[in-house]
Amino acid sequence: MSEWQRTYGFIGVAAACVLIAYGANLASTPAPPPEYDKVGEAYYPDFTDPFDAKTLRVVTYDDETTVIKTFLVEYEDGLYRIAPYGYPADAEDRLSKVATSVIGIERGSLVSRRDSDHEKYGVIDPDSRDDTKLKGRGQRLTLEDESGEVLADFIVGNAAEGENVFYVRRADEKETFLTKVNVELSTKFEDWVNSDVLDMQTNDVREVVIKDYSVNEDEGRIERREEFDLTRDDSSSDWKLEGLDESEEIQTSELNSLLGKLNNLKIVGLRPRPEGLLPNLEIDPEVVRNQLQLDSIVIDLQRKGFMFAKDKDGNLQLLGKEGQLSLALSDGIAYDVYFGNLFTGTEFDVAFGLEETEEGGEGEQGLEPTRLKEDEEVSLSEQKSRYLFVAARLEPKFLGEEPQPPVKPEESASESSEEQPVEGNDGEEGEAAEKEAPPEESPEEKYEREFKDYQELKKTYDEKLQEAKDNVAALNERFGEWYYVISADDFEEINIAREDLVKKKEKDEDAPETPGENPTGGPSFTPPAPEKPAEREADSSTEDETPDTPVEAPKE
Structure with a gap:
């Protein structure tokens, strides 16, 4: 075997060893977990x-x-x-x-x-x-x-x-x-909801009625404080207050502030109303058929701070424990807002109050907050809130006066077939003047013209009235099943008295001083009165006198 052959043999063996080692390493390395x-x-x-x-x-x-x-x-x-x-x-x-x-x-x-x-x-x-x-x-x-x-x-x-x-x-x-x-x-x-209590714009408000009272439940009587009614004709008109003294004036800025706060009044929670109480706050006879059912509604209302009482005509009316407020708008919609009891609770209690729901068998179980460990040193955050009752009603007088049809003219006697001659200049000039004179409108023509105008105005008015009725129905469908909850702080902001909206007029510094008054406070000087001229003898024909009775014309 030559030297080159031995060298190539060693290289082959080495390569085989490397491959074997690499394969062994792959075999021993765990596969990456499927999570990767x-x-x-x-x-x-x-x-x-x-x-x-x-x-x-x-x-x-x-x-x-x-x-x-x-x-x-x-x-x-x-x-x-x-x-x-x-x-x-x-x-x-x-x-x-x-x-x-x-x-x-x-x-x-x-x-x-x-x-x-x-x-x-x-x-x-x-x-x-x-x-x-x-x-x-x-x-x-x-x-x-x-x-x-x-x-x-x-x-x-x-x-x-x-x-x-x-x-x-x-x-x-x-x-x-x-x-x-x-x-x-x-x-x-x-x-997650339309949290505005009132669907309004402040410029549309035409009337504000505040009934400031409280109900003494222990003695069963109403403690009336005051009631006042503010109105205006349109958004640019001045407010008028019934019973306003000449020495008083309305604080427009305070009233505008009140309207702004009412416009921003927010719902923070709700409770279902008892079945059988209609949106217009009347009892539904189709649901309430016995005294026991009526008592149940009354008890539920009282727990929230509302009750029924008879007015001077003997009709049942709803009262809020802390008074009520009404707003009427230019579109014919009016809101009645009743203020009930104050209560304190956690955020969930304020929003839903399931502790009450469980007693009444309402609501969905398992949604109430669960505390895993009681700890006296760690208190749950609580906030003060107040129950609110809202209803809408139609107030058409703020839509403007309802158009009235014109009076139909009485049928006139048969006119002569011959035209009466027209007085004037003779000749061509008289004929030209006669041609230029516009024809006089007959009573029948005037009636027809006014009746067409009336029809247009009546159609517009009826459309506005129907729209107002539809809006009232929609609002009461929204309000009808619920008590609302608002922040106690918001209630304090809108719970105002007459003295908050009315003040004494300021004295005009540029007005002239009363005669005899010395602005420095010292003794005053009153100039002597001028001497009277000598009196003349009474003369019934004096030009300056006005007769007590008409003077007869001289006879010819």
Whole structure:
């Protein structure tokens, strides 16, 4: 064997050894876990249409108070409704935005494959009732379609480095990934509804009636303080107050401030009204058929700070424990607002008050907040709120006067077939003047013209009236089933007295001083009165005298 042959042999053996070693290394290296294959993939690739989402459930957890809260919006009977009472939500756009921001969310880097790391990254299920795991809980977001199938179900944990980057895991997986999440999400009730109590513009207000009273429930009497009525003809007119003294004037700035606060009055919670109470605050005889049912309604009203009382004509009227306020608008709509009891509660108590619901058997169980661990040193945040009762009614007088038809002229006696001669100049000049004179409008022609104008005005008025009726019906459909809750601070802002809106007129400094007054405060000088001229003897024919009786014309 030659030297070259031996060399090539050694090279071949060495190459074989390298290949054997490489193969052995590959065989001994574990395959990458399948979780790494998920990096860069969408969490829910089949969820592509945001309008498929019909249910949104958000579960949150507070580390300090150990309270679990659930917020639920569901599509039912053609409307999105907020649990537990099914209040209609203005939620279609908001829900679709949430769904759109969830679609296509991709897994970033794999951070952990172990359950034991969930607390570290804050991705423990917040809905867990395990009271041994009170730290490291995230926020859970679940979307479902109309059939209840899950479209997306995430647990979003702690924030990581980078803008909108969080530790995230699917609720049915244990792996945690870094994920870019940009979801616009609110679990506050007022963010999902039309939170304005009154649908109005301040320039449209034509009347404000404030009835300031309180009800003494212990003695069963009404403690009236004052009542006043402010009106104006249009948005540019001055306000008028019934009973305003000449020495007083309305503080327009304060009144405008009041209207602005009423326009911004917000709903922060609600409760269902008792069945059998109509939107116009009357009892529905089709529902309430016995005294027991009526008593149940009365008790429910009293718990919220409202009651029925008879007016001077013997008719039942609703009263609020802390008075009422009415607004009438230029479109013929009037609002009656009644102020009820003050109460204190947590954010959830204010919004839904499920402790009352459970006693009455209403609401959806499992949505009330759950506190995993009682701690006397950690108190729950509470806020003062007040119950509110609202109703709409038609007030057509503010639409303007209803057009009235013109008076039809009486049928005149038959006119002579011959035209009466027209007095004037003779000849061609008289004929020209006669031709130039416009024909005089007959009573019948005038009536027809005015009747056409009346028809147009009446049509416009009737359309405005019907629109007002439709709007009142729509508002009462919205108000009819609910007590509302407002902030106690908002109530204090609008709970004003007459003295807040009226002040004494300021003295005009440029007005002339009263005769005999010395502005310096010293003795005043009064000039002597001029001497009267000698009186003449009375003369009945004096030119300056005005006779008590008419003077007869001289006879010819």
